[in-house]
Amino acid sequence: MAGRVGPPASGSGRVEPRWGRYHADQTDRSGGKAENLVFHGRLEHMRIAVVSDGEGGGRLRELGSGSGPHGGLWQVSDLAGAISDYQGYAGGSIRWIWAATDDLYPALMEHSLRIPRCHDIALVESLLLAYHGRFGEARSLGAAWARLHGRDVPPDPVSRAGEGADPQPTLFEPDRSAIPAGVDRLDALIEVHADQQRRIAELPHPGRFALLASVESAGALAAVEMSHSGVPWRADIHDAVLTEHLGARPPSGMRPPVLAELAGRISEEFGRRVNPDSPTQLLKAFSAIGHPVPSTRSWVIKQVDHPVVPLLLRYKELSRLHSAHGWTWLENWVSRGRFRPDYVVGGVVSGRWATRGGGALQIPKAIRKAVVADPEWTLIAADAGQLEPRVLAAVSGDDALAAAAGGDDLYAPLARSFGGDRQRAKVAVLSALYGQTGGDAAPLLRTMRRDYPSALAYVDSAAQAGEEGGLVRSWLGRTCPQPSQMWRRLVLDGTGGGPSRDGGRSARERGRFTRNFVVQATAAEWALVFMAAVRRGLAELGSTYGTPQMVFFQHDELVLHVPRPVADSAVAVLYAAAEEARTLMFGDISVRFPLEVAVVDCYADA
DNA sequence: ATTCGCTGCCAC
DNA sequence: AAACGTGGCAGCGAAT
Known part of the structure; x- marks a missing residue:
């Protein structure tokens, strides 16, 4: 078993054990079982803590089980290469421990590296804080470390805004973990991780919370992967839909022809110039024609019997299309045939995801025509009905x-x-x-x-x-x-x-x-458990035709983009994942979570 | 010129 | 007017 510990330092030449190992006898530390610990009835994997140096390199260290000593410490100049080597060596049975998925994983994806499992310190810290009535407190690795040592807790770094369709070339993020100067970041990471494990073990349902921590972290991986893959998006179809409803694209800042015409007719009906985008002006105009309304919401306006009403309702509908998902949106968020939203895992208090820019969680039905599978590929939309x-x-x-x-x-x-x-x-x-x-x-x-x-x-x-x-x-x-x-x-x-x-x-x-x-x-965590299972299932599926991908996730719905020949297998993965989520969370119960699965070329047909 | 609260509509 | 939860986002318009 001795050879099973440590990264394959030879061969690639990418791993440079500059400092050597701290524990010369480490191979005896676990009886060879370090990678297969059973924790709360679930299989646990070898854990390796990793920090980046912000310049492509970083440091890694295998974690011992329980109170056992930790494994070798490695400093490498090529972090992605080292992680890749480790994974090839350990057969993917590693859980990577890191400060924040958003800081490390995008750069690994640029190297076509896929991480099977991680433990995201910031996300887990956030869950633990909330558990003890401290929702919203700083959750970075540095903050967690500072709390552990009774030091001043640094505020979380401000998250960057969504970057749109053409993000900057990805490097490892600079250090955003807010660790005080003079404190070793890898040591702090290992210490905080152990503390989190301890805090989880003390909870009334440690197994459940461990599952939550696991799927929250898996969600963070999936979110990065989905932003990286993007939703297949036909800009030409989107443009055609817009032109069909709004008329030819206007110069920026101008109303499209159909909206301009509707606005003109609305003003005529009111007998005064009215900007239909202005609730204030509309309220005054309705009063002036003898139909005072308490608000200009559609369902209120609908009650009014006046010829201006259908024009206004039509305007509102089309105006919404233009402003929220019009040509400007298309330019900002779609590039090279993909829509790349920026997901915020755990961004909603209930655990649902939020998005930063792009409005990914509100893609209107009318625009879904533009979501079309690549040639020889297909979309698979899975919806957990009545979740x-x-x-x-x-x-x-x-x-x-x-x-x-x-x-x-x-x-x-x-x-x-x-x-x-x-x-x-x-x-x-x-x-x-x-x-x-x-x-x-x-x-x-x-x-x-x-x-x-x-x-x-x-x-x-x-x-x-x-x-x-x-x-x-x-x-x-x-x-x-x-x-x-x-x-x-x-x-x-x-x-x-x-x-x-x-x-x-x-x-x-x-x-x-x-x-x-x-x-x-x-419901959100059922969806997370489901997604984590789908993610693992797809990875095991593999394909000689191309890699099946999760491309979109919205509360209780998951969309895959897969090569046609593996569609049937992918559907089987979905059903198995739903069943796995059910039993992992609730055990043996009669409640079912039926999945509506649609294999379609176009999302609008799902 | 920028910021921010409000309105209203979209998604689940 | 209605009395329903979680969000994102654009446009308006007053405040700064």
């Missing part, structure tokens, strides 16, 4: 809802309680998830509460905790932000005979938030 109510069934243990979630249409059984009205059943379920009480929700909720009492009790309890200022958690342990000082003053410190009106409103708002959080956050 949130199914998650509620799983976490609440409501037998009736779980039975409903054992079928393809979760709403069908409840619909029978509404005389077969499926739409009302759907509104009832979503009202329970969102805390809706107004409109027609109240009577629907009564039926929901009667049929699924445990499910309602679960979200009601989360709402109550939120209203009282408490924390709620997802199934794996992602924790909602603590209430702000302002909120506490308003709600909890109310003087006299009870909370003020503002306090009551704030309390109910937070209640709706925490009610939804326990479900949305768990």
